[in-house]
Amino acid sequence: MSGPKNSASFASDVSQSKQSVWGSRASRIKNVATSALSNLVFTRRRLWTWPLVAAVVLFLVGWFTHRHVERQVEHTLAQQLQALLNADVAALKIWLDVREADAESLGHDERVLDLVSGLKQVADAAAPQQRTAALLSAAEQRTLSDLLDDWLETQNVQGYMVVDRTGLVLASDTEGAVGNTELLQKSLPQFDPIFAGETHYLPPMKSILAMPDIDGEIRAGVPVMFINAPVQQDDGEILAALCLRIRPEDEFSKILQVARSGRTGETYAFNRDGLMVTASRFDETLKEIGLLEDSPHVRSLLNIELRDPGVDMTVGNRPKLRRNEQPLTALAQSATTGESGLNVGGYRDYRGVRVIGAWTWLDEFDIGVGTEFDTSEAFQSLQSLRIAFLGLTALLVLVTAGLFGLTFYASKLERQGREAAVEARRLGQYSLDEKLGAGAMGEVYRAHHQMLHRPTAVKLLNVDRHDEQAIARFEREVQMTCRLTHPNTIAIFDYGRTPEGIFYYAMEYLDGLSLDDLIRRFGPQPAGRVIYLLRQLCGSLAEAHEQKLIHRDVKPANIMLTRCGGMADFVKLLDFGLVKPQDSDREMTQAGSLTGTPLYMSPEAIQHQPLDHRSDLYAVGAVGYYMLTGTNVFRGQSIVELCQQHVRESPESPSQRMGRPVDDGLERALMWCLEKSPDGRPKNADELDQALAQCGDASRWDKYAAKEWWHRFIDQSTDVDATIEQTVAVGPNFSPPTS
Numbered sequence: 001m002s003g004p005k006n007s008a009s010f011a012s013d014v015s016q017s018k019q020s021v022w023g024s025r026a027s028r029i030k031n032v033a034t035s036a037l038s039n040l041v042f043t044r045r046r047l048w049t050w051p052l053v054a055a056v057v058l059f060l061v062g063w064f065t066h067r068h069v070e071r072q073v074e075h076t077l078a079q080q081l082q083a084l085l086n087a088d089v090a091a092l093k094i095w096l097d098v099r100e101a102d103a104e105s106l107g108h109d110e111r112v113l114d115l116v117s118g119l120k121q122v123a124d125a126a127a128p129q130q131r132t133a134a135l136l137s138a139a140e141q142r143t144l145s146d147l148l149d150d151w152l153e154t155q156n157v158q159g160y161m162v163v164d165r166t167g168l169v170l171a172s173d174t175e176g177a178v179g180n181t182e183l184l185q186k187s188l189p190q191f192d193p194i195f196a197g198e199t200h201y202l203p204p205m206k207s208i209l210a211m212p213d214i215d216g217e218i219r220a221g222v223p224v225m226f227i228n229a230p231v232q233q234d235d236g237e238i239l240a241a242l243c244l245r246i247r248p249e250d251e252f253s254k255i256l257q258v259a260r261s262g263r264t265g266e267t268y269a270f271n272r273d274g275l276m277v278t279a280s281r282f283d284e285t286l287k288e289i290g291l292l293e294d295s296p297h298v299r300s301l302l303n304i305e306l307r308d309p310g311v312d313m314t315v316g317n318r319p320k321l322r323r324n325e326q327p328l329t330a331l332a333q334s335a336t337t338g339e340s341g342l343n344v345g346g347y348r349d350y351r352g353v354r355v356i357g358a359w360t361w362l363d364e365f366d367i368g369v370g371t372e373f374d375t376s377e378a379f380q381s382l383q384s385l386r387i388a389f390l391g392l393t394a395l396l397v398l399v400t401a402g403l404f405g406l407t408f409y410a411s412k413l414e415r416q417g418r419e420a421a422v423e424a425r426r427l428g429q430y431s432l433d434e435k436l437g438a439g440a441m442g443e444v445y446r447a448h449h450q451m452l453h454r455p456t457a458v459k460l461l462n463v464d465r466h467d468e469q470a471i472a473r474f475e476r477e478v479q480m481t482c483r484l485t486h487p488n489t490i491a492i493f494d495y496g497r498t499p500e501g502i503f504y505y506a507m508e509y510l511d512g513l514s515l516d517d518l519i520r521r522f523g524p525q526p527a528g529r530v531i532y533l534l535r536q537l538c539g540s541l542a543e544a545h546e547q548k549l550i551h552r553d554v555k556p557a558n559i560m561l562t563r564c565g566g567m568a569d570f571v572k573l574l575d576f577g578l579v580k581p582q583d584s585d586r587e588m589t590q591a592g593s594l595t596g597t598p599l600y601m602s603p604e605a606i607q608h609q610p611l612d613h614r615s616d617l618y619a620v621g622a623v624g625y626y627m628l629t630g631t632n633v634f635r636g637q638s639i640v641e642l643c644q645q646h647v648r649e650s651p652e653s654p655s656q657r658m659g660r661p662v663d664d665g666l667e668r669a670l671m672w673c674l675e676k677s678p679d680g681r682p683k684n685a686d687e688l689d690q691a692l693a694q695c696g697d698a699s700r701w702d703k704y705a706a707k708e709w710w711h712r713f714i715d716q717s718t719d720v721d722a723t724i725e726q727t728v729a730v731g732p733n734f735s736p737p738t739s
Contacts, residue, residue, distance in 0.1 A: 107229035132179025335368035512562030528700030536571035569706035621673025665695030
């Protein structure tokens with residue numbers, strides 16, 4: 001077929017209107033390319049990575065600095081909390097020790113001893129029904145009351161009781177308690193230390209009897225606490241317990257309130273049930289959120305349990321659980337088990353507010369003491385640092401986004417410049433005529449040298465995959481192919497890179513068809529023609545193997561049939577993109593990847609073993625098998641199955657596959673190439689060529705038969721569909737290796 005006719009069958013016609021506007025668009029395209037070139041260095045050298053690295057470094061430095069400052073603040077807060085707690089506990093112990101000492105001194109007063117002894121005798125002498133009246137009318141009752149009144153007033157003690165071992169109240173400032181034996185029955189175990197000779201304190205509790213509260217109102221359930229001392233005779237006998245009643249709201253609570261700091265800091269005491277036994281500073285808030293009855297005389301003391309509502313009730317949130325179903329706060333859970341602790345990470349208090357705290361349990365007094373601060377106030381000093389850090393982070397994000405945007409825009413301009421250069425149909429000294437094919441790695445154009453007007457195929461790197469790995473493979477293909485001069489190897493004319501950054505190389509233009517097209521369109525070929533074509537392929541590979549180069553991707557799509565110097569069926573071996581030096585296989589092949597096409601790969605290539613030239617000979621045998629039978633050596637349903645067959649199964653002979661005899665010499669040569677072990681194959685391509693030359697059908701196809709075939713099936717064909725659709729110097733199936 002003539003050249004112009006062949007071109008029409010190989011690619012879409014280019015309209016005359018597009019040809020006419022190329023010249024007018026050249027100047028505008030040149031401007032775009034120039035603009036792209038100015039951004040090329042920025043993009044190619046990855047200069048944008050330095051600001052990104054700087055942004056990451058600054059972010060990390062800022063983050064570590066923030067964390068360091070935060071830890072320092074937490075450490076300082078922990079020290080402050082612990083110091084505050086220790087000071088409050090020390091003050092509380094001193095106060096209790098003083099109270100116990102005063103009570104013990106009063107219990108040893110001889111006057112008190114005599115009066116209590118007299119009351120004891122009165123109680124013992126009176127009948128049970130008359131005991132209360134006898135005690136109230138006894139002179140000792142009034143004398144004891146007069147004796148203690150002045151002392152109680154000076155010591156800020158609200159009242160007293162004298163109780164014997166049986167729980168009988170011998171004397172009291174409250175007449176309703178005198179002579180009562182049931183009042184303290186439940187509390188008698190707490191009096192055991194007293195009757196053992198110790199001065200003892202009873203934690204705050206609600207009174208059973210009606211008495212004046214802190215506001216002077218007479219009612220039951222008033223918070224009271226007692227300092228108890230033994231009334232002991234000289235012989236050591238303990239007659240009774242002297243119980244001094246103190247109002248917890250006074251000194252006991254105030255001691256823990258002295259060291260309050262800030263707006264939210266508080267120290268409080270609580271019992272084993274998690275019930276507060278001192279006053280909270282948030283009574284009004286507790287009433288507003290419903291944890292306390294909104295009544296003037298109701299206070300948090302003995303009315304608030306340290307339970308975690310799970311939500312911040314101060315901002316209007318309502319807990320899902322009832323109060324008695326809520327767990328104790330982290331502070332109360334730890335302290336009521338006898339532990340001391342510290343938490344600056346944050347937890348919820350009885351209001352549901354996030355707080356930090358320190359706590360301890362005082363076994364000698366059977367109470368726990370805790371100190372807490374709201375985290376919002378405790379970490380207020382960190383807020384400005386956090387805001388600054390967030391601002392810096394936001395700025396870094398914006399700068400980084402801007403850099404990426406600039407990089408993207410520069411890359412876009414670069415790509416547009418490359419596309420513009422292609423659209424302008426100019427690559428260095430070459431003018432592009434028409435697109436012949438495209439693959440994953442690049443595109444191939446029919447072109448001509450502007451001065452020599454020689455038809456050329458120009459292969460250029462795909463602008464959308466313009467990365468270092470693609471460039472390296474592109475350059476390697478050129479460098480390896482340029483070293484080969486055999487006439488059956490594709491010839492490289494030129495290689496370069498345009499100012500727009502387009503990598504390309506020019507090679508001889510081949511007007512023909514690939515072996516893949518040949519078999520798909522014309523079916524299996526006669527043995528003589530198979531031998532004729534394989535011998536040319538051996539010549540190309542022999543030169544490459546002598547230079548220690550392995551093609552690694554010999555397949556029908558990479559073998560072109562063309563006419564050269566008046567010779568038809570002239571073989572050209574293409575696509576040297578995977579060619580590698582024999583001793584560099586392990587270095588240049590990524591572990592776990594398949595390099596080549598599984599239909600024609602040797603077992604050692606599939607198993608990632610070191611390769612040599614005999615791996616190419618295995619592929620030659622598979623290609624010859626395909627030409628002879630029209631089918632592949634193995635026909636697995638998947639790549640995995642296909643690879644397993646290459647490694648493990650023996651191939652079916654061509655005669656068995658076709659169901660008829662074939663040239664014995666050719667069949668032996670093909671099966672020789674398909675041996676599993678490289679040692680069982682021909683030693684080199686020349687040895688295979690000799691074996692093919694000795695085949696009986698070797699003389700049945702020659703240059704004259706080839707010329708006749710091309711004249712009959714190509715030149716005289718008028719059916720466009722029967723002609724070859726693509727004339728691509730690198731083969732119609734220009735795609736990366738199947739893996």
